[in-house]
Amino acid sequence: MERIVIVGASLAGLNAAETLRAEGFDGDIEIIGDEPNLPYDRPPLSKQLLTGEWDLERLPLRPDDELAALNLAFRTGTAAQALDLDAKLVRLDDGESTPFDGLIIATGARALSLPFGRDLEGVHTLRSISDAGRIRDDVARGGPLVVIGAGFIGAEVASSATARGLDVTMVEAQSGPMLGPLGSELSEWARGLHADAGVDMRFDTSVSALLGGTRVESVELSDGTRLAADSVVVGIGVRPNVEWLADSGLTIGDGVICDQYCRAAPGVFAAGDVARWPNGLFGPFAYADPQRTMRIEHWTNAVEQGMAAARNLLLESRGQPLEPFSPVPYFWSDQHGLSIMASGLTSPRDQYQLVHGSLKDNRFTALYGLRGYLTGVVSVSWPRMLRRYQSMIRDRTTWTEALETAREIES
Ligand SMILES: Cc1cc2nc3c(=O)[nH]c(=O)nc-3n(C[C@H](O)[C@H](O)[C@H](O)COP(=O)(O)OP(=O)(O)OC[C@H]3O[C@@H](n4cnc5c(N)ncnc54)[C@H](O)[C@@H]3O)c2cc1C
Incomplete structure (x- = not known):
């Protein structure tokens, strides 16, 4: 194996590249990323960046000299458009194709938006550094801010904007914040935490319209209430970036479907928010269906799975037994x-x-x-x-x- 291509220039992709080098791979590594930036960290986008504690310069995942020492060829601002498994080529949106002997798919996920109001100024989703820059500028206008969705991203944005002194209303279709991942008891606790900090919350309520001229002015709720808004952050979940793989022959569902080794096909592995795999630690005892797979949308998993995918790609190329990826997933969220x-x-x-x-x-x-x-x-x-x-x-x-x-x- 002489040439490895990694698609997705972020957390999972970078950790995969570092592992390839650490494990002795000295061939070519090309990393393709559709964002203009070199890999940067996303968790601060809803926290330190919004509260003003950090500026954009603190976000790169590695200093330039560390990246240079890895001898990676970054192709930023370029999206992978298709994968030809037979020809072992990734087709790019600049018309070129790049060949590989081994491939790591680390294209992550993107934020979902509402089907209306997207063109109004002041309406945002939060996934990238450019989203965060726009939200930070809008937070500086002083609010009021309406956050749609009380999952982790919504709750963190509400927390950071409240710390900046804005009037914040959080609207959620379910009956409490972070209800799915925390359950009813701790969701109720989190509700108290946000209430004590002054966040106005509307639960069991959906949004029916975002209203305004060129800029958003109000949010209309399903019960007819209108909330004044100078800006809106929509945090209603993410979708894995798999569309470019539609005709590749890989199995695609809610993510790239992999085996227990993070392998989607011989020589092709996936990692991070885009990967769905059977975690052997939970399958045998926690699920009725032992084949049940998981896809994790958290930082530590992107690091660990990027490393595991890289290791298994090398083991496969050397004809050695692969190692199942079966971590205990972990995440954190900072609020108030x-x-x-x-x-x-x-x-x-x-x-x-x-x-x-x-x-x-x-x-x-x-x-x-x-x-x-x-x-x-x-x-x-x-x-x-x-x-x-x-x-x-x-x-x-x-x-x-x-x-x-x-x-x-x-x-
Ligand atoms: C605002 C925010 C706050 C967060 N806070 C926390 C937290 O507190 N704790 C926690 O555990 N996790 C947190 N996370 C989640 C964590 O950041 C993600 O799990 C992690 O970034 C996933 O890494 P990844 O490399 O798999 O995907 P991503 O970071 O999404 O990177 C994928 C990259 O691939 C690019 N790409 C997509 N399609 C293509 C294509 N076709 N061609 C080329 N490039 C492509 C994307 O643009 C992106 O640059 C947060 C995420 C966000 C957005």
Whole structure:
């Protein structure tokens, strides 16, 4: 294998490239990215960048000299348009094609927008550095800001804009913030957190129109209420960037469908927000259907899966056995000065129990169980506890054993 192409010049792609070099691959590595930038970090876009603590210069994932030392050929501002597996070519939107012996797909996901109001000034989604720059400029206008969607991105934007002194209203179709990933008990806690910080919240409510002339002026809700808005951030989820692979012959569903080694086809691996794979750690005991796959939209997974995909590509090329990718997923979200950390699967769940601390003190650890096993943990302001239960999830601890451990810690 002499030449590896990575499509997607961001977190998963960069970590894959670094791993290829660290594991001794000294052939050509080309990284194709449709954004004009070299790899940068997305989590600060909804946090430090919006609060004004950081400026754009702090976002690159690696300093220039570190990137240069990796000897990578970046082709930025260029989108992959198609994959020809037989010819081993990626076709690009500048009319050129680039050949590969090995391919890593790391095209991530993009933010969904509403089917209306997209052309109004002041209406945003948040995925890229340019989105964040526009939102930051609009936040500086002073508001009011309406955030549509109370998932992690929406809740973080609401938190950051409130910290800047804006009047913020968060609108959500479900009955609470982050209800899917946290469950009803911690969603209720998060609702209190946002209320205490002064965020106005409308739940069980959808948006029927965004109104204005050239710039958005108000948001019309399904109950007929109109909320005044100088700007709007839509945070209603993401979709994996797979369209360019439509005719490739790869299996595409909600993401690039891979096997347990992150392999989509011989010589072709996928990683990060775009990859869907069966995580063997959860399959055998947590799901009725052992083939059930997961696609994770979080930072740590993009790092770890980028590394795993690169390693397995090299192992395959050397005819060695591949290593299953079976992590305990982890993410964090910063809101109103608190760090919400979660690991494993918190949904679906059969059991939920708060085991340490208290919701009212904003310092606690809660466990989630499925089919008799500990499968997830959420911890606020208590990283040590998170790590402890994370390793118990990795060890396939039963729900009963996990509760016993919690009791021992408390006694
Ligand atoms: C505002 C924000 C805040 C976040 N905060 C957190 C957080 O607090 N904690 C956490 O765990 N996670 C967080 N995340 C999620 C985390 O940033 C992502 O999981 C991570 O960026 C995924 O990395 P990736 O490389 O798989 O995909 P991406 O970072 O999406 O990168 C994919 C790249 O591929 C490019 N691309 C797409 N299609 C093509 C194509 N056809 N040709 C060429 N290039 C293409 C994209 O433009 C992009 O540059 C946040 C994300 C956002 C947007």
